[in-house]
Amino acid sequence: xxxxxxxTHAQRALITLRQRILNGQIAGGTRLFEVALAxxxxxxxxPVRAALARLAEEALLDRTSGGGxxxxxxxxxxxxxTIELRGVLEGTAARLAAExxxxxxxxxxxxxxxxxxxxxxxNETIDMEGYSALNTRFHAHLAHMSQSDVIQRQIERIITLxxxxxxxxxxxxxxxxxxIKTLGAAQEQHRAMIDAITNREGARAxxxxxxxxxxxxxxxxxxxxxxxxxxxxxxxxxILAT
Amino acid sequence: xxxxxxxTHAQRALITLRQRILNGQIAGGTRLFEVALAxxxxxxxxPVRAALARLAEEALLDRTSGGGxxxxxxxxxxxxxTIELRGVLEGTAARLAAExxxxxxxxxxxxxxxxxxxxxxxNETIDMEGYSALNTRFHAHLAHMSQSDVIQRQIERIITLxxxxxxxxxxxxxxxxxxIKTLGAAQEQHRAMIDAITNREGARAxxxxxxxxxxxxxxxxxxxxxxxxxxxxxxxxxILAT
DNA sequence: AAGGTGGCCGTTGTATACATTTGCGGGAAA
DNA sequence: TTTCCCGCAAATGTATACAACGGCCACCTT
Numbered sequence: 001x002x003x004x005x006x007x008t009h010a011q012r013a014l015i016t017l018r019q020r021i022l023n024g025q026i027a028g029g030t031r032l033f034e035v036a037l038a039x040x041x042x043x044x045x046x047p048v049r050a051a052l053a054r055l056a057e058e059a060l061l062d063r064t065s066g067g068g069x070x071x072x073x074x075x076x077x078x079x080x081x082t083i084e085l086r087g088v089l090e091g092t093a094a095r096l097a098a099e100x101x102x103x104x105x106x107x108x109x110x111x112x113x114x115x116x117x118x119x120x121x122x123n124e125t126i127d128m129e130g131y132s133a134l135n136t137r138f139h140a141h142l143a144h145m146s147q148s149d150v151i152q153r154q155i156e157r158i159i160t161l162x163x164x165x166x167x168x169x170x171x172x173x174x175x176x177x178x179x180i181k182t183l184g185a186a187q188e189q190h191r192a193m194i195d196a197i198t199n200r201e202g203a204r205a206x207x208x209x210x211x212x213x214x215x216x217x218x219x220x221x222x223x224x225x226x227x228x229x230x231x232x233x234x235x236x237x238x239i240l241a242t
Numbered sequence: 243x244x245x246x247x248x249x250t251h252a253q254r255a256l257i258t259l260r261q262r263i264l265n266g267q268i269a270g271g272t273r274l275f276e277v278a279l280a281x282x283x284x285x286x287x288x289p290v291r292a293a294l295a296r297l298a299e300e301a302l303l304d305r306t307s308g309g310g311x312x313x314x315x316x317x318x319x320x321x322x323x324t325i326e327l328r329g330v331l332e333g334t335a336a337r338l339a340a341e342x343x344x345x346x347x348x349x350x351x352x353x354x355x356x357x358x359x360x361x362x363x364x365n366e367t368i369d370m371e372g373y374s375a376l377n378t379r380f381h382a383h384l385a386h387m388s389q390s391d392v393i394q395r396q397i398e399r400i401i402t403l404x405x406x407x408x409x410x411x412x413x414x415x416x417x418x419x420x421x422i423k424t425l426g427a428a429q430e431q432h433r434a435m436i437d438a439i440t441n442r443e444g445a446r447a448x449x450x451x452x453x454x455x456x457x458x459x460x461x462x463x464x465x466x467x468x469x470x471x472x473x474x475x476x477x478x479x480x481i482l483a484t
Numbered sequence: 485a486a487g488g489t490g491g492c493c494g495t496t497g498t499a500t501a502c503a504t505t506t507g508c509g510g511g512a513a514a
Numbered sequence: 515t516t517t518c519c520c521g522c523a524a525a526t527g528t529a530t531a532c533a534a535c536g537g538c539c540a541c542c543t544t
Contacts, residue, residue: 008504008527033495044529045496053295059395066536067496081392088334092327150323153301154396250497250534275525286499287526308506309526 010047013037014054021060021071022162024238028073031064058160073241074163076224080217082164087213089155090139090166093146094205098197102145110145110194113138117187126180132170138190139166142209145197162236169219172234178222182215252289255279256296263302263313264404266480270315273306300402315483316405318466322459324406329455331397332381332408335388336447340439344387352387352436355380359429368422374412380432381408384451387439404478411461414476420464424457 006012017037020026032052034045041048052069055061061069117134120127143155159165169179189212196205223234248254259279262268274294276287283290294311297303303311359376362369385397401407411421431454438447465476 010527035495046528046530049496050291050295050527053292053299057295057299077390078392081390084338085334085392085396088330092330096326148319148323150320150327154327252497277525288498288500291526292497 008047009041009043010050010054013041013043013047013051016041017051017055018058018060021055022239023235024240026071028071028239028241030071032061032069032071059157074239075241076220079163079220079237079240082158082161083213083216083220086155086158086164086166086216087210089151089158090142090213091206091209093143093148093151093155094193094197094209095202096148096151097142097145098200098202098205100147101200102147102197106141106145107194107198110138110141110197113141114187114190114194117190121184121187126183128170128176131183132167135170135186136165136167142193163220163239165236166213166216168216168236169223169234172236179219186212186215250289251283251285252292252296255283255285255289255293258283259293259297260300260302263297264481265477266482268313270313270481270483272313274303274311274313301399316481317483318462321405321462321479321482324400324403325455325458325462328397328400328406328408328458329452331393331400332384332455333448333451335385335390335393335397336435336439336451337444338390338393339384339387340442340444340447342389343442344389344439348383348387349436349440352380352383352439355383356429356432356436359432363426363429368425370412370418373425374409377412377428378407378409384435405462405481407478408455408458410458410478411465411476414478421461428454428457 006015017032026032034048034052037052038045038048052061056063056069060072062072064070113134117131117138120130120134139155139159143152146152162168189208193205193208193212196202196208220237223237259274268274276290276294279294280287280290294303298305298311302314304314306312355376359373359380362372362376381397381401385394388394404410431450435447435450435454438444438450462479465479
């Protein structure tokens with residue numbers, strides 16, 4: 001089941017382990033041992049070490065004092081704070097874009113993405129995968145518009161966590177009914193952000209981006225208010241410590 | 243000269259390479275080869291790889307497409323943006339502290355640090371090393387008061403870059419005359435931040451922390467305005483791409 | 485019974501040989 | 515001359531054996 005054939009052993013191990021951690025198959029705090037993993041995956045310790053190092057880089061593992069690795073554990077508070085952090089970073093990207101000014105063609109690209117999302121809305125049934133993809137593109141483009149490599153890197157880094165991605169929960173099928181109603185408001189915020197950036201209104205752009213991220217926080221809180229059974233279908237939250 | 247005796251080969255290699263990069267001895271963009279480094283350091287490829295992986299984790303190296311590593315290059319813009327980012331993160335820490343409320347003893351600790359800095363000022367000549375240490379402690383404590391592990395980690399991560407540290411330039415001896423005059427204002431900002439947090443004034447706490455970081459940016463700009471010769475004594479900026 | 489102390493075993497650290505990949509350069513053909 | 519392709523060399527990927535470190539437990543001593 002986990003024998004993807006792509007690339008090197010280290011890459012496969014990385015993918016497998018990442019998936020297990022994000023799935024919650026390995027509890028937070030669990031120490032990972034090179035030999036055990038190597039035997040289980042049928043490879044030697046060397047590629048395992050490489051994979052573990054990359055997972056530490058992705059902040060999914062902590063380095064323990066003795067030199068080993070342990071799975072990082074995410075409490076609800078951490079998920080909320082991480083979403084807050086994304087809001088802060090995207091807010092900064094939006095503010096910098098406004099303050100520094102964005103070339104016309106870059107703004108045009110942003111508006112084009114918004115237009116494509118509008119087009120999706122004109123259909124009777126919403127194509128959630130399509131929306132998710134376009135939404136991700138919009139947010140990536142926002143980071144790009146900051147014209148700051150430093151900010152862009154930080155944003156890219158943080159959204160590797162599935163629950164911190166701008167399109168978190170959009171692909172999770174358990175509660176789409178409630179979600180769909182919020183998409184219209186989200187799109188209005190997209191529009192307002194680009195408007196603020198166009199007018200060089202830094203403070204407005206920043207606070208819009210922050211509020212925009214709050215929607216994700218509301219989703220988390222809504223999901224956690226439900227019965228556990230209903231949460232089964234939400235892979236983005238599977239990593240949560242119980 | 244580089245044969246510190248502490249710990250493992252990997253640790254020594256990490257320290258040596260980190261120092262070289264921060265010193266600017268290895269130009270940004272330079273690709274690092276395992277074999278070459280191993281031979282030069284007199285160790286095998288294995289600990290070299292480990293060291294390179296950690297440096298990538300510290301964002302001092304980029305991973306190249308083929309699987310190798312290259313020294314990250316920092317332009318002036320990147321330094322400025324990184325300081326801005328610290329301001330944003332510390333601002334967020336201050337805001338969260340204010341919004342969430344900070345236990346009395348934690349606030350007391352913050353005030354104690356401020357008091358110790360006051361005491362330094364009462365001397366005729368300022369003990370810069372002492373100020374630097376206390377200032378670092380104050381900022382670390384601020385991150386702690388956010389009561390957010392996520393935010394705290396981000397701040398700790400970013401201030402490993404010497405020019406992004408809250409006490410950057412304080413230990414660089416070339417221009418202390420100009421700096422000393424700014425310390426009083428900085429201390430007033432420390433005081434105001436704690437006041438804002440005590441009164442649960444989130445927005446005020448945030449904007450104070452941001453403005454506080456601007457001082458570091460001014461220092462960079464001042465230093466870069468000087469003749470190159472005068473910059474020799476500023477190790478924090480040695481990494482800058484020429 | 486309590487405390488120290490020895491050694492075993494599990495874990496990471498390191499070196500090294502070999503496999504695999506990739507990028508570049510040179511040569512041949514169009 | 516240009517382009518394509520082949521092959522070599524240099525780089526990373528991998529396995530494996532052994533070293534070194536450390537924690538734990540059992541046993542011995544007082």
